[in-house]
Amino acid sequence: MDPNITFDEEGTPWMVYGSFFGGIYLSKIDPTTGKLVEPDEGELIARRPHSVEAAVEGPYIVFHPELKKYYLFVSYDSLFRDYNIRVARADRIEGPYLDFNGNVMTNLENHPNESGIKVLGGYKFGQTEGWIGPGHNSVLKDGEQYFICHHARGERTEKHHALHIRKIVWTEDGWPLVSPERYAGEQERAIDQEAVAGKWEVILLDKHENNQVSSSSFELLANGKIANDEKGYWRHLNNNLYEFFISHYKLKRDVIILPAWDWSNWNPTLVFTGKDESGQVMIGKRIDK
Template sequence: MIFPKEPIKYDLYDQLIAAQEELWTIHNVHDPALIKDGDTYYVFSTDAMVGGELSGGIQVRKSKDLIEWQWVGHAFEHIPEEAFAWTGAKGLWAPDVTKYGDTYYLYYAASQFGKNQSFIGVATSKHIEGPWTDQGEVFKTEHGKDKPNAIDPNITFDQDGTPWMVYGSFFGGIYLSKIDPATGKLAEQNEGKLIARRHHSVEAAVEGPYILYHPELKKYYLFVSYDSLFNTYNIRVAKADHIEGPYLDFDGNVMTNIEIEPNETGMKVLGGYKFGQAEGWIGPGHNSVLKDGDQYFICHHARGERTKKHHALHIRRILWTEDGWPLVSPERYAGEIEQSIDPVAIAGTWECILFDKHENNQIRSSLFELLPDGKIASEENGYWKYVNYNLFELFISGTFGKQNIIVLPAWNWSSWKSTLVFTGKNENGYVIIAKKVNKRMKE
């Protein structure tokens, strides 16, 4: 097996760089949008930092390998005048970058926390690092009057190459509108079509939409984040045959259904977690997705468990199930590749986490020992078996149930060594993540 090489090590809590933006790498990243331009990857993200006063408008970073990141600067020196006049925002939120022809379009949002007096604008440039020229309003909403919230724009292209903007947040839900590529603005000046929402009992807590079209599967995938970005944030996904939906989760629930329990909708692919005694992560969410050749990556932020204030950039591999669902690697990307896995390597002790869609606080791992004979220690009916390539079948009694898992050689960022990990999905659409630890369970 080929394991990734030791990656660069960043200290999330490094106080020495707090006021030195040029040293920010994965630090202070919130609501990241990932794009590839030539041989370089870029992340554009919200104006956010731990302590201090915000400056500029939209943070920009770049990388050659999705592992080592370099600060580029800010897209804007100040909040665009039209956006500031409408919202009084102190910073810009949740950007997205796309390209029509030879021109880059940078979409941004301005608002204030807890209000939908919000503004989505767009700027253009001939170069991805700018300078950017503001082109003004794409769509705006008025607090107390409009249902949608004009934040969190994402531009996606349908199978015919037509651009659409998905946007929205708490308040009215998630909406979709067609874009005119000649202007980068709405083809029709209205709120668009509602494609996802949540019940008022959970404050309608759905935001950060991102739509991916998978050309081989011929499906559209809607990623959203549920709940509070400070502690219970988690990423859900649903899919559709058409870009306008309806978007259905694993159980066939429509993402606009508010007649059922609010956590029933959406297949939960990532939430707060903790492996063993190592520091875990809180509130992963607000993702983007990059198709890079035949590889797919999810980009999101997460909060360090130690303070819950420090938020960092995460890049992870997306692995696809045989029935067409995206799963997320348990570990941040360090250069790992999918490959054939020798079944002999699977035996050993694993830390496993089942993402219960009804529990969105941090979930701790459970230990299971996979024995060389295909059985599981302390599990009378438990078993594991090789299927093909890197796919295995696993059965653990109780809520874990029967699962199809995908195994991947990866880097264990908490213990700082290579290891095997897996992600899978059980018969009920619950996602499991796990990593192998280099010790045996005590008898």
């Protein structure tokens, strides 16, 4: 189920496939016939325990030529309520695929939600309509830009799927992160500190909470402090990279700030995505201009 053809660094085709119950497998393809080189199920590269119905599906592998890594994107859980997208990477297309903390994606000893960086899950900014169960993605490379394409359910129209296309950005240590807003043609650029100060809605994509997560409000003050947060601070590192420390979330995060279109409020804004030293992802959207 859910087969995708991908290519390794040498241009050899492979098929990554598999869904609930059996895990995710990878098989080499004969480029002259389009058939499997070996008539077996292939190499197991990801799985989950039966305590969560072994729920992993929708695999997609992309090779990043500059980073020299293979990235495996998969979806966890049920597309009806708690679907979420996880990422791991490997030096070889056959794996092993490891997440930020070195968890192997085939390890059944870990907690079922421990493996894989959770880059997107159900979310809701403020009082606007949110999204439920984003997942089953593919990755599009357009020139030097990368985009993630996936479906999601509207909070008020759960029976209908919508197609989302979002910008992928890359951290300095080589991990893909996903914009919290759908792509509308914006280009990455250096973001001035003056433009960042203001009110934001912020969401921690807790990998152990995969139902829809609501945002919390924070105000970034022009002096680099955070309103009503004695220990909190934020500062510009370089270009579109900032460092945030919000006491409520305990850990420091390097976040990438992007121009975006606010589809809920129908105006241009700024968004961010970033991870902390444990690989937990946080996303945010500026809401006052």
